[in-house]
Every structure is written in structure tokens, then in C-alpha cells.
Amino acid sequence: MYIMVVGLNYRSAPVEIRERFALQESQLEEALSKLRASGALHEVVLVSTCNRTEIYAVAQDRQLGEDTIHGFLSKLSGVPRESFVPHLYQYGENAAIRHLFRVTAGLDSMVLGETQILGQVRTGFLLSQEIGATGTVFNNLFKRSVTVAKRAHNETKIGENAVSVSYAAVELAKKIFESLDHKTVLVIGAGKMSELTAKHLNANGATRVLVVNRTYQRAKELADKFNGKALDMNSLDLALKEADIVVSSTGADGYVVTKAHVQATMKTRRHRPLFLIDIAVPRDLDPEMSKVDNVFLYDIDDLEGVIAVNMKERAKEAEKVEGIIAEEMIAFRQWQNEQNAKPLIMKLRETAMAQQAQLVQNLINKVPGLTEKDVHTVNKLTSAMVNQMIHGPIKHVKEMAAEKEAEMYLEVFARIFDLDLDVSVEQQDAKGGRKDADQQGPSNSGSEGGQGISLETAAAAKESAPKVQSIGLGEGVVTKIAVTKQLEQTRQEEAPAAARTLGLRGRWGTH
Structure with missing residues (x-):
């Protein structure tokens, strides 16, 4: 029996190719049935996300197995084989096993060390197992791939360093405050990046959310997502006095919050620390305010600098994960x-x-x-x-x-x-x-x-x-x-x- 994987991902194919092969979760069972109907594949697991479509299989014959999968992909996408085969990667035996383990551990993801892919692989495997598309080999292999991912995150720091703007903001906030519990977040503007950052802050304990926006209705829509409070721009000074963390992302010309605003605010706050994140380009927050005591201001470049450092740290941890993968491959x-x-x-x-x-x-x-x-x-x-x-x-x-x-x-x-x-x-x-x-x-x-x-x-x-x-x-x-x-x-x-x-x-x- 020959273990194999045929797939394409964000590195091997552009989005206009990948989207032709993407499958919704509701389509997976029918796709698996079609693959099994050929008789060439004894065991099959299909993983489909926005960044990858992969077919793992146990076949009696390698060439027949690859040909069966190519035919399936052609019918699925309506694209002739010669147009997509150059974008495929095809691994067999140890290379296929290593690829699966790297995928579940987050080493093959756009964001190194992310954990979402583990759930997606597990979902694909459990569906295949439920309909009888797996057997002794994949039942052991895919369970072991979950073990690899768990070991990677328990035994290394692959997931501990923030590598996105929103997570980097949370990491910085945790360094300034001993705890984010019960902290108040002020969101200025209603952009998606501000919303995502507020979401992560809220999930980490900052339970009170205020939203200030030029359009009150948009502010209310965003505030409702966090059971928060919407305010108009005239209430900005009042909101600054209450906030512990400020996230700003508007399309305004000039600074929305100036140094003078912050100086006046800090007097009434009794110098409680104020953490500000400026995600806007051009900037919303006057950089001079960082000179005020107990004011901590970070802009998008600062956050990206944190991300770059953290990516290096994750890359170091990835080497340790490769060692775990080697051990689990031997065990399998x-x-x-x-x-x-x-x-x-x-x-x-x-x-x-x-x-x-x-x-x-x-x-x-x-x-x-x-x-x-x-x-x-x-x-x-x-x-x-x-x-x-x-x-x-x-x-x-x-x-x-x-x-x-x-x-x-x-x-x-x-x-x-x-x-x-x-x-x-x-x-x-x-x-x-x-x-x-x-x-x-x-x-x-x-x-x-x-x-x-x-x-x-x-x-x-x-x-x-x-x-x-x-x-x-x-x-x-x-x-x-x-x-x-x-x-x-x-x-x-x-x-x-x-x-x-x-x-x-x-x-x-x-x-």
C-alpha cells in the first residue's frame, strides 16, 4: 500500500486557481464518495480550506492513484489537467507523512504556528472515518498528526509570539497592564482592523467596549457586537477619560487625538496608564503624546516590528517542532x-x-x-x-x-x-x-x-x-x-x- 498526498496551496497556486478547487464542508461527503468509487483508493481524507485543497490517500498503485485524483480534480473544477497539474505538489510515503505532520503543526501555514488548520484537518478526517473512507493506516496516521500538533504547542513556544497586528496589540497591552481583566477599550472609528483588535482584547479580559465614530449608527452596530456603548465624536474627551486602551483607525485628515487632548485627560485620570494603538494610515494619533507620562503609544510600524521579531522567535521554535515530527514519523x-x-x-x-x-x-x-x-x-x-x-x-x-x-x-x-x-x-x-x-x-x-x-x-x-x-x-x-x-x-x-x-x-x- 502506498501513502500519498496530492494538493495545491497558497504557495503552489494563485487564488484564481485555488478557488476553483475549494469545497464547502457540505460538499466533502459527496466528493469522498466519488473518489472512493474509482476503486483505486483504499483510504481517503480530503482537506479543503481557503488556502489549500489536499487529498490524502492510501493506494495499491502510485500511478493509478495519482491519475484517479487528477481526474477527480479536473471534474471538480472544470479545468483541464494540463492547466492545473503544474500547480500540484505530490508526495509519497515519508514525504507525504512529513507534509501532513507539518500541516497540522502549523508549519505549512501562511501564519507560522497557527492552530486553525488542526481543526480543519481533524474535521476532514472525522468525516472520512464516519463514512468508512479510512482504515487501519489513516486511523493511526491522522490521530498521530493530532498528537504532533498538540506536542508542538505544548512542548515549544511556536504559538506564543503574536504574528498579526491584532494579536501584537494584545501582547503589548499585556506587557503594560498586569491583567486585561475589566479594562475598558475605546474604539475610534469602525474599521475592520479596529474591530478585530477590539475583539481580541475583549477575549483576553477587556470586557467593556466604547465605540466612537462620526456615524453614530455604525458605532452602534460595532458596539452591539461586544455588548458595548456607542458614542458620537463630541463625546471623545469623555471616552478618553474612561478608557484604558484606545484603538484608532479612521480615514480622517489630521490627528483625531492630539497631545493636548491626552495631557488634559491624564490630569483627570490621576495618571492611570493609557495604552493607544494607532492602526490608521495616515496616523490618527499625534506622536507627540508619547512624551506624556504614563502614555504608551504604538503605531502600525511599531506593531509590525513586534511581529517581525516574533516571527523570528517562531522560526526558532519551528526547528524544535521539526524534531517532534521526526520522532513521530519514526514511531508511525x-x-x-x-x-x-x-x-x-x-x-x-x-x-x-x-x-x-x-x-x-x-x-x-x-x-x-x-x-x-x-x-x-x-x-x-x-x-x-x-x-x-x-x-x-x-x-x-x-x-x-x-x-x-x-x-x-x-x-x-x-x-x-x-x-x-x-x-x-x-x-x-x-x-x-x-x-x-x-x-x-x-x-x-x-x-x-x-x-x-x-x-x-x-x-x-x-x-x-x-x-x-x-x-x-x-x-x-x-x-x-x-x-x-x-x-x-x-x-x-x-x-x-x-x-x-x-x-x-x-x-x-x-x-
């Missing part, structure tokens, strides 16, 4: 490899217990005088003996399934125990990721024959022996494993390059 691959070992373990148990049952039956046939109690005792003892004997191999095959060369180890394990089972384990590298098919070139080995054990083979066997000592089997078996490994390597080297390349295309993904 280990889990996936353990799943690959389960059929072998089940087959080993079945084979061992079948042999135990046959031995007990042979004993009953040879000693007909055994009582039911005798048979029960023999059965219990031999079952315990068999379980004890296979305990070590089962433990070690689980460990081998998490190793870099898991496919080879599991194949050898099946041969040693004569398990008639097709081991179709995807070769994996939990630490470094899978190799790209374009990077994995055909081998031009000079080996001849391959059936005899040469000096080189014996040396390789000796060198390989320590890698398999941990299996807990005898020295002769260890040597057999090492020799088998060398024979298998020789066989692969002598395989026709074209056939090997074809096999790789179905196994490896582009990164």
Missing part, C-alpha cells in the same frame, strides 16, 4: 512495520500449535489408556512448552520489523520457520525515509553464478551475523540467516534492471 513507521509482522506471528502460532496438537494426538493413539485428565495435562504442558519456545522468536521478529532492513529480516524469518506466507512488506527506513525511485538507480553488479558460496559471500555472512544475533536462535541458524541474506542480495543484483525498476516504481514514492 515502527507501528506500520509491526503491522507487517502480524501475519508472520499469526502464521507461526498457527503452525506451532497445529504441530503441538498433532503430537498430542499421536501420543493418544500410541497410549490408548490415557485418561481425560492425563490428556488435559499433556496438552497443557506441551502448549506451554510451545508458547515458551516461540516467545523469543515472536519478540525478536517484532524488533526486526522496526529495523531499517525489515523486509529482508521478515522474509528470512518466514524461510527459517518454513512459513508459507507471502511477505509483501514495503521496505522502510524509519530513521532516514524511503529512497526516491529516481534516486534508486539500477545496480550493475559484476557477480557471477550466485548459487555457490564464495569467499566474498562467506565474509559477508560473517559480517552480517552480529545484525541477527539478537533473534535468540542458535549459531547455525544465525549463519543461515546471514548466508540467505547474501544469496538474496546476489539474486537481486542479477535481476534484469528493467524488471527491478518496474518493481521500484510501484514501491517507492516521489519526495
Whole structure:
């Protein structure tokens, strides 16, 4: 099975392209049904936001999976493939997993470290799960992606530094006041930026909101959103006396609030601190007022300076998040490899217990005088003996399934125990990721024959022996494993390059 993602986002496609592929939440279920109807995708999750449309899938065949998704996107948008495919990114296996983890952690967002995308990914996953579009792989992978995001925000400071004007204003206000609880916010003008800033201040404890605007009706509409109070411009001086925080964004020519206004206000306020945020361009607030004691004035450039510093801090924290992602990728691959070992373990148990049952039956046939109690005792003892004997191999095959060369180890394990089972384990590298098919070139080995054990083979066997000592089997078996490994390597080297390349295309993904 091949894990993949095909998508486009704000970096890969302009808005006029992205909007053609955007889906409303109400459309997701029908879209998922269409994707599943092709039969090429075993598991599907669709994530669609204003900045991205992504289709995550588990497919039997990479090329068929990509072709199915391209066809779906073409029908969805009405855009021919050749027009949008250049804007797509297509990742497979480790690259797809890493992309998902970076998305949920906010590392792939326009605003680094934002948390909204986590909810959007979770919504897409839960819908797919609800309608049966996910299975064992995605149920584990997407739950792990939520864990990545939670770890990122709990173990790092990726979300603690404000990177928007409105949040930067809140951060500055918190530095001036010990707490924003019960503080009064005065909004001068009724612009969207002022409204957003007031909203964040209000959410952080500034519960009383006053709105002053030239048009009283517009002031009332904005004040009602916060259960606040609307005033006309003639009441500005009165409002300044009551306010703790002032947010101003009007289209006025000249200063709406001057230094003289503030000086008079501060006398009546008994010098209570006054925090002013000037978001207007040109400015609403006289910069000279910053010279007045206990007056803290910030304009749009000041806020953007704070944002720039905070972005650098978030970028530092992002490096720590990348480390978390690497850890969780290893954990997922280990889990996936353990799943690959389960059929072998089940087959080993079945084979061992079948042999135990046959031995007990042979004993009953040879000693007909055994009582039911005798048979029960023999059965219990031999079952315990068999379980004890296979305990070590089962433990070690689980460990081998998490190793870099898991496919080879599991194949050898099946041969040693004569398990008639097709081991179709995807070769994996939990630490470094899978190799790209374009990077994995055909081998031009000079080996001849391959059936005899040469000096080189014996040396390789000796060198390989320590890698398999941990299996807990005898020295002769260890040597057999090492020799088998060398024979298998020789066989692969002598395989026709074209056939090997074809096999790789179905196994490896582009990164």
C-alpha cells in the first residue's frame, strides 16, 4: 500500500486557481464518495480550506492513484489537467507523512504556528472515518498528526509570539497592564482592523467596549457586537477619560487625538496608564503624546516590528517542532512495520500449535489408556512448552520489523520457520525515509553464478551475523540467516534492471 498526498496551496497556486478547487464542508461527503468509487483508493481524507485543497490517500498503485485524483480534480473544477497539474505538489510515503505532520503543526501555514488548520484537518478526517473512507493506516496516521500538533504547542513556544497586528496589540497591552481583566477599550472609528483588535482584547479580559465614530449608527452596530456603548465624536474627551486602551483607525485628515487632548485627560485620570494603538494610515494619533507620562503609544510600524521579531522567535521554535515530527514519523513507521509482522506471528502460532496438537494426538493413539485428565495435562504442558519456545522468536521478529532492513529480516524469518506466507512488506527506513525511485538507480553488479558460496559471500555472512544475533536462535541458524541474506542480495543484483525498476516504481514514492 502506498501513502500519498496530492494538493495545491497558497504557495503552489494563485487564488484564481485555488478557488476553483475549494469545497464547502457540505460538499466533502459527496466528493469522498466519488473518489472512493474509482476503486483505486483504499483510504481517503480530503482537506479543503481557503488556502489549500489536499487529498490524502492510501493506494495499491502510485500511478493509478495519482491519475484517479487528477481526474477527480479536473471534474471538480472544470479545468483541464494540463492547466492545473503544474500547480500540484505530490508526495509519497515519508514525504507525504512529513507534509501532513507539518500541516497540522502549523508549519505549512501562511501564519507560522497557527492552530486553525488542526481543526480543519481533524474535521476532514472525522468525516472520512464516519463514512468508512479510512482504515487501519489513516486511523493511526491522522490521530498521530493530532498528537504532533498538540506536542508542538505544548512542548515549544511556536504559538506564543503574536504574528498579526491584532494579536501584537494584545501582547503589548499585556506587557503594560498586569491583567486585561475589566479594562475598558475605546474604539475610534469602525474599521475592520479596529474591530478585530477590539475583539481580541475583549477575549483576553477587556470586557467593556466604547465605540466612537462620526456615524453614530455604525458605532452602534460595532458596539452591539461586544455588548458595548456607542458614542458620537463630541463625546471623545469623555471616552478618553474612561478608557484604558484606545484603538484608532479612521480615514480622517489630521490627528483625531492630539497631545493636548491626552495631557488634559491624564490630569483627570490621576495618571492611570493609557495604552493607544494607532492602526490608521495616515496616523490618527499625534506622536507627540508619547512624551506624556504614563502614555504608551504604538503605531502600525511599531506593531509590525513586534511581529517581525516574533516571527523570528517562531522560526526558532519551528526547528524544535521539526524534531517532534521526526520522532513521530519514526514511531508511525515502527507501528506500520509491526503491522507487517502480524501475519508472520499469526502464521507461526498457527503452525506451532497445529504441530503441538498433532503430537498430542499421536501420543493418544500410541497410549490408548490415557485418561481425560492425563490428556488435559499433556496438552497443557506441551502448549506451554510451545508458547515458551516461540516467545523469543515472536519478540525478536517484532524488533526486526522496526529495523531499517525489515523486509529482508521478515522474509528470512518466514524461510527459517518454513512459513508459507507471502511477505509483501514495503521496505522502510524509519530513521532516514524511503529512497526516491529516481534516486534508486539500477545496480550493475559484476557477480557471477550466485548459487555457490564464495569467499566474498562467506565474509559477508560473517559480517552480517552480529545484525541477527539478537533473534535468540542458535549459531547455525544465525549463519543461515546471514548466508540467505547474501544469496538474496546476489539474486537481486542479477535481476534484469528493467524488471527491478518496474518493481521500484510501484514501491517507492516521489519526495
